[in-house]
Amino acid sequence: MWRAEESKEAYEELKKKLMEGLRENEKIESILKALKLFNSRKDRIFKEVDDLEELREKIRRAKEEVIENLDEYIEKAVKKMEENLCKVYLAKDAEEARRIVRGIVGDAKLVVKSKSNACREIGIVDYLESQGIKVVETDLADRVVQLLGEEECHPVVPAIHISKEKWSEAFSKETGRDVPPDAQAITDASREGVRRAIMSAEVGITGANAIVAETGTIITVENEGNISLVSRVPPKHIVIAGINKIVPTLEDGLNIAEATTLFGTGQRFGAYVSFITGPSRTVDVGLETTIGLHGAQEVHVVLIDNGRRDAIRDGMKEMLYCLNCGSCLASCPIYMSIGEKYSCGYFGGIGLSFGAYIFGAQRAFVDGLGFCTDCGACSEKCPAKISSNDLVREIRRRAWERFGLLLPPHKKIRDAILETGNPFGEPPEKRGEWMKSN
Ligand code: SF4
Structure with a gap:
């Protein structure tokens, strides 16, 4: 069982991560642009599939x-x-x-x-x-992430947040010549080093x-x-x-x-x-x-x-149907707000569920298990029809039951309900007080 202070520390870390994610406007804009492109392509292509x-x-x-x-x-x-x-x-x-x-x-x-x-x-x-x-x-995107020492931000297009200028910088340095910030020039330049490595590995x-x-x-x-x-x-x-x-x-x-x-x-x-x-x-x-x-x-x-068999034993087998296609991220309000900060090894709600079994509930808790809004948008465009939000909700419940993991504000609300029957902690006789003052 975690001690209350540890929960508090985790909460502070979580708030920091959330605020950092919310401040990264440029990165989030790039991610949203890519998700928008994928969504519009999907809307079109889905109609072609009988x-x-x-x-x-x-x-x-x-x-x-x-x-x-x-x-x-x-x-x-x-x-x-x-x-x-x-x-x-x-x-x-x-x-x-x-x-x-x-x-x-x-x-x-x-x-x-x-x-x-x-x-x-x-x-x-x-x-x-x-x-x-x-x-x-x-992989081209993984290579630029590796050269720049950046973080990946999506399972399929991990470098969508990196500007062309930064790509050009990375491959100019790698090739020792000036690579302009142009998609084709960057692609051509990246081929040289990677092809050399493949041929001699x-x-x-x-x-x-x-x-x-x-x-x-x-x-x-x-x-x-x-x-x-x-x-x-x-x-x-x-x-x-x-x-x-x-x-x-x-x-x-x-x-x-x-x-x-x-x-x-x-x-x-x-x-x-x-x-x-x-x-x-x-x-x-x-x-x-x-x-x-x-x-x-x-x-x-x-x-x-x-951790996969543990997940099955725990009744969480649905998470193992995942193809890692990233489709759920394109409709997840949390991922669309803080990008790759919403992850625990894998991205999004499904990633947090996986993370809870791969790295343990404590790590998933610190990584944002509590962020999920339970909106259920993730399951609508999932090829395996996974309800990631149901998985997250259940894992959160168990994290509380087994390890006492609960965010301090949630704990306050829970204690207030148990003690006074309402989330604000008002004793029953005082509940109508606010009406009298108006
Ligand atoms: S949409 Fe479904 S299959 Fe694709 S990554 Fe999300 S949970 Fe996995």
Whole structure:
């Protein structure tokens, strides 16, 4: 149980964070501009999809099926991936996952990485760098965030808050020549360093949008083409993904690939969708299987639990249906007011729910569990029909019950109701006093 003073300290931190977020006008304006663009694209594209509701239903059912029978699906997926010559590891928490990845990386000195929420969740970049291994982000936005030492502000477009001038500064410094603040010039300049790193890296790390149990196929969705290169060019490919990324069939995986871009950025389909079913191989020479032609020679898959089973045991399984598409953020009044400050590892209400199980209720409390207004707008455009606000409300209730976590103003109101029957703390005989004075 937390002591009252700790709650007070957390409250002060929370107020500070809120005020900082509210003061960052420029950043919030950029975020709102991007969300507006995604929302208008979605309004248009949703009309073109005949079976949108059916797609949402199918995704929800596939996720429910796996989470209801998790052990069975993990076993099936692992077996299939091993048959496909992948090496599979199960990590109970972030520390174990980092240790496993470190072991696979071995003596490598350069690792390239694509955008991955699971990688951020286990803090793999900082960890590998602390071990003297250079990690180069290959997603354009992640790369500028890395070069500038900035914070990411959105799961799909993490650098929407960074001005073109700052992008130009970052890549002028990296390339050693003047890169104008022009989108195409910046994109072209960014390619050089990233491409060089990909061609010489010994290890590539990616996440996964889905892992198909029936075939052991890892599915990734992208626009830039960097994930395809990171997963194919370096000799070792490491996939880091939550156990909730498993889906029963290839069709389910394809549905998730479709919904991720439809709901995330309002695109009909990602520019590239990869289906990776083991390392590169051939039987061309005398029908003998030989490994490693143009793709990775080794594919390692690290499946992380990290609080997910605890969430299921706690009746919070709905949060594991999340695709991390970011669609809910585009209608969340808190995210639209303070941006990335409303996060606990993952962004928004769903992020706070995840955070409560990954990092613990205390961290989620300090990170803004109390911010959610319970408006429910988040569930309306969620491809998996998740009611994040219901999850947050329940986690808040339990945080109070189990750890005594309650913001001081809320505690004051609660105590007043219990003591006097009203939130203002007025004794019953005094309740009408204000009328007499008028
Ligand atoms: S809760 Fe739904 S809308 Fe929000 S990121 Fe997850 S899948 Fe997307």
